[in-house]
Amino acid sequence: MLKNANSPDQLDKKETARLVVDLFHRAIIHHAMWFAEVRHQMGMDRALEYLHAATKKSYEVQMGHLAKLLGFSMEDGIPGALLAMDDKDLIALRDRVAKNWLAGDGIWFQTIESTEGLNEAKRCNDSCWAQFSPFEAASIKKLLGLPENPGLEGLKKALAFRVYGFINDQSFTDETPDSFVFQMNDCRVQSARKRKGLQDYPCKSAGLVEYSYFARAVDNRITTQCIGCPPDEHPDEWFCAWKFTLAG
Numbered sequence: 491m492l493k494n495a496n497s498p499d500q501l502d503k504k505e506t507a508r509l510v511v512d513l514f515h516r517a518i519i520h521h522a523m524w525f526a527e528v529r530h531q532m533g534m535d536r537a538l539e540y541l542h543a544a545t546k547k548s549y550e551v552q553m554g555h556l557a558k559l560l561g562f563s564m565e566d567g568i569p570g571a572l573l574a575m576d577d578k579d580l581i582a583l584r585d586r587v588a589k590n591w592l593a594g595d596g597i598w599f600q601t602i603e604s605t606e607g608l609n610e611a612k613r614c615n616d617s618c619w620a621q622f623s624p625f626e627a628a629s630i631k632k633l634l635g636l637p638e639n640p641g642l643e644g645l646k647k648a649l650a651f652r653v654y655g656f657i658n659d660q661s662f663t664d665e666t667p668d669s670f671v672f673q674m675n676d677c678r679v680q681s682a683r684k685r686k687g688l689q690d691y692p693c694k695s696a697g698l699v700e701y702s703y704f705a706r707a708v709d710n711r712i713t714t715q716c717i718g719c720p721p722d723e724h725p726d727e728w729f730c731a732w733k734f735t736l737a738g
Contacts, residue, residue, distance in 0.1 A: 521548070529621070538628045588656035592678065612695060619700040626652060627707035639709045642670055642736050648708045669735040671717065672701075673728040680720065680729045690720035690729070701732050711737050 492505050501509060524544070529537035553564060563570035572580065598618075603611035630636075630648045637644070646662055649655065649672060659676035680690055694716065702714040712734050716722075719730035 521545075525625075526621075534624055538625065541625075542628070542632055585656050588653045589678075591653050592657055596679070616696045616699050619696050620703055623700050623703035624707040627704045631708065636708070639711060641709060642668070642712070642734060645705055645708045645712060645734055646670070648704070652704070665733070669733060671731055671733050673731045675728050677729040690724075692721040693730070694719040694722060697730055697732075705734050709736070713737055 492501060492509070495501050495505065498506070498509065525537060525541050528540055532540075550567070553567075553569070556562075557564050557569070565573055572583075575583070599611050599615055602614055627648060630651045631640070631644075634647060634651065636648065640647075649660070649662075654660070654674075657678050658674055661673050661675055663671045663673070665671055679693075683689070683691060697719045698714075698716060701716075705712045705714050715733040715735070717731035717733055718724045718728075719732075724730065
């Protein structure tokens with residue numbers, strides 16, 4: 491905390507650096523609040539459309555200013571420092587960013603649980619997935635250039651590019667021409683609990699929201715069925731399993 495400063499000009503170097511970090515955090519939260527409010531006022535579909543447009547323009551402006559100030563290059567919208575990284579290091583950075591997302595999600599859950607209790611934390615968690623899953627699906631479709639209704643093959647691709655796809659081990663099994671089964675073979679959260687001798691975390695209520703909302707956002711013709719998810723009993727080879735069917 492900056493206890494003794496009456497103006498930013500009175501900060502020392504370390505305090506100024508701390509302020510810079512806080513300003514980045516404020517910018518991220520403000521960006522998220524804009525999206526949340528547009529979604530509230532105009533609905534998810536239009537909010538996602540405006541989010542992509544605003545993010546593209548904002549990223550170009552902000553990164554252009556930072557590149558000029560800090561002296562790094564931008565190549566096709568990508569900081570040159572990332573392109574200059576060794577392939578192994580870049581993959582490690584990718585996976586660390588994904589794991590940091592999971593850590594942040596867990597910290598939010600524990601923060602609410604520690605003061606408001608498990609039920610309130612689960613309620614907030616499930617509601618959060620109702621917002622995050624459609625956003626992540628739309629973001630991945632944009633990233634991969636998937637069409638509006640890419641079918642089951644498009645859903646497989648999108649599931650592979652979820653944040654969870656870089657953290658957990660997952661697999662796909664085709665059942666019929668119109669359906670496939672997705673299995674979470676190793677879940678980082680559940681495996682950690684297992685090592686500690688704890689029971690599975692009962693994540694089915696969140697999973698029902700998470701997977702059905704994600705699949706529907708990828709292709710609104712796809713329906714989702716839960717085969718098993720904790721607290722359901724499950725075999726050793728997977729923690730949860732879901733069946734996706736292309737209707738019609």
